[in-house]
Amino acid sequence: MLMLIITNCRHIANDNSERTNSDDEENEKISDVINYHRKWIVIKDEEKNQKQQMEVYISELGDTIYNQNKFFVNGKLDSTKSNFYELDLSAKTNGEYKGKIKIHSGYIHNIESPITRRRLQLYLLNREDSINTDFESINMNNIKFSYSSSNDTLIGILLDMIEIDTVIDGENMVRLLESRYYLDNKSETLNTLINEFEKNKN
Template sequence: MEIRKDSLVESTKSKLIEYQKKWIRYVDDNGVIKSELELYISEYGDTLCWNKKIYENGILDIAKSNFYEFEAKMAKDSIIKGRITLHSELDSIKDPITEKELTVDFVNFILDKKEVITFKSKNQNYVDFEFKNNNDTIVGLLTEFRQIDLTKSPDSTRMIWTKLPIDNQSPTHNPFIHVHELNKNKR
């Protein structure tokens, strides 16, 4: 676990945009699920989407979906313990992955301080975490880095960074959306 104080923590002092977070389900005329999208809807009406689940004949198609599963529970003494598992459509790429790292950053509220704490895993699709927090609100950012050797182009490598905000409650004022300018990506 890495703990740091940086501009992210300082940005929590400024006015952050409030987002309502909700899942929307699309079904066909027969009531079969086609897709589910997790939307972040700003107080200004802007809609952002990072997590998507695509279905084929009502069955989740992991190869076309991109979402995380978030498991967390409060243990004794304000300890939050859990796991974030990333399901990525990039997992279906046939080219060999030479490096894969997942990083999860949380804004940690402990006593009267705010810190950013970081947890990492290499070559796995999940990150385990455990930290003390005086608040039941969990706000974070999941970042995936992949380095892929392109078999069709010898001596070529593709590097991909994917960033997904994490929030366990709605509404949210996730500072990672602002600091990483996630709201400016084409969605």
């Protein structure tokens, strides 16, 4: 049985048309860490009474990454066209935090084949800025986690991986659908995981 991998990647738009290759090379030499400004934007279609809220990460280099989206029709959330997460974070003691993330994946409603397995994989940056990958959830739409930090800043990435059985040209295959969500609870972030995953994607 073979595996077919399909990644649901957010579109990256480059708003700086005058940036040259030499500029890119120089920026990489200066630092691999890029500062991002995170915010929500709203796109409205008054005629159809539709509204879409989109979370975007805008880098200091002028690039835009689309992360979450919520689609509304007549003021009601359309779950089949929305992809977002809910974050519940609380403090414990001595710089220890715990939380829970719930995923709302609209594309699941459009999958015709039965889902055989779903895995949520959470990567977080801890106090020493090393990656903690100990958080995993199987066949659920939520994941619990804990981490250490000198403040309440949360930085990470969540991978949502779904496996379904399919047949292509008469051959049984496993189809893997992967979505990623960058996680931050501050409007300004130095989320180095964004750089790593975007580089590997290209």
